[in-house]
Amino acid sequence: MEKPTLYIVATPIGNLEDMTYRAVRILKEVSTIFCEDTRTTRVLLNRYDIKTSTASFHAHSGDSKYEKIVSMLQSGLSVALVSDAGTPGISDPGTELVSFVRECLGSTVAIVPLPGASALVAALSAAGIPSHEFIFFGFLPHKKGRKTLFDEIRSVDRTCVFYESPHRIEKALESLSGSGKKITVARELTKTFEEFVSGTAEEVLASLVERKVIRGEFVVIVSSFEKKVINEYNNDHE
Numbered sequence: 001m002e003k004p005t006l007y008i009v010a011t012p013i014g015n016l017e018d019m020t021y022r023a024v025r026i027l028k029e030v031s032t033i034f035c036e037d038t039r040t041t042r043v044l045l046n047r048y049d050i051k052t053s054t055a056s057f058h059a060h061s062g063d064s065k066y067e068k069i070v071s072m073l074q075s076g077l078s079v080a081l082v083s084d085a086g087t088p089g090i091s092d093p094g095t096e097l098v099s100f101v102r103e104c105l106g107s108t109v110a111i112v113p114l115p116g117a118s119a120l121v122a123a124l125s126a127a128g129i130p131s132h133e134f135i136f137f138g139f140l141p142h143k144k145g146r147k148t149l150f151d152e153i154r155s156v157d158r159t160c161v162f163y164e165s166p167h168r169i170e171k172a173l174e175s176l177s178g179s180g181k182k183i184t185v186a187r188e189l190t191k192t193f194e195e196f197v198s199g200t201a202e203e204v205l206a207s208l209v210e211r212k213v214i215r216g217e218f219v220v221i222v223s224s225f226e227k228k229v230i231n232e233y234n235n236d237h238e
């Protein structure tokens with residue numbers, strides 16, 4: 001008998017075709033899909049004719065929701081967790097649930113990731129920027145600690161990546177101006193108006209403002225202008 005399983009399922013970050021065959025099959029097979037927002041996920045489920053019942057699980061879910069999921073697993077049912085977009089647990093709810101289930105049920109259940117879309121990886125994969133190592137900040141805090149993190153991003157000699165909302169992208173780019181860093185903004189990944197804009201912080205901001213495209217979703221990558229990976233590669237093979 002297979003163990004009851006909590007599946008952590010990545011979903012598309014825009015283009016609904018970015019679903020894996022496995023994700024569709026598992027979402028059809030589990031007894032309940034726990035969603036950050038059931039209405040958002042329903043659009044995806046309808047697209048793939050997935051009729052499984054849904055229930056909400058989000059950042060503000062209380063203890064009773066955690067206990068409900070544990071008791072479903074205890075009674076032998078398998079369930080899935082999805083967020084609104086991308087990979088649960090990556091700047092999205094999921095981490096506390098996984099840790100709670102592990103603590104309560106240990107090896108009596110399986111916790112299985114179903115990999116798929118994540119804005120972080122999609123942005124890095126097509127940016128052409130060294131990513132053999134990088135620091136991911138998720139969302140930067142709005143107030144307390146924000147300046148300290150920008151100081152770190154400006155000074156550290158590693159690729160830095162963070163998520164930003166359209167409300168704060170201008171301010172974020174202003175905080176990086178004069179840093180001498182190469183900024184790459186990946187906007188609206190997998191969607192109609194997907195684009196990568198690179199340059200100094202001032203150039204990127206001017207481009208977004210001029211074209212009136214301070215909207216949508218953004219991943220910001222901060223790197224050095226030197227092409228370190230290429231140099232290292234050449235050195236290794238000389």
Ligand code: SAM
Nearest residue numbers: 013086087090092118119163164188189217218
């Ligand atoms: N769990 C998601 C993942 O794996 O990428 C991230 C969720 S987080 C709440 C949402 C943020 O991710 C957005 O504010 C934006 O910074 C980034 N993001 C999500 N979808 C994106 C897209 N299509 N294009 C660019 N950035 C995106």
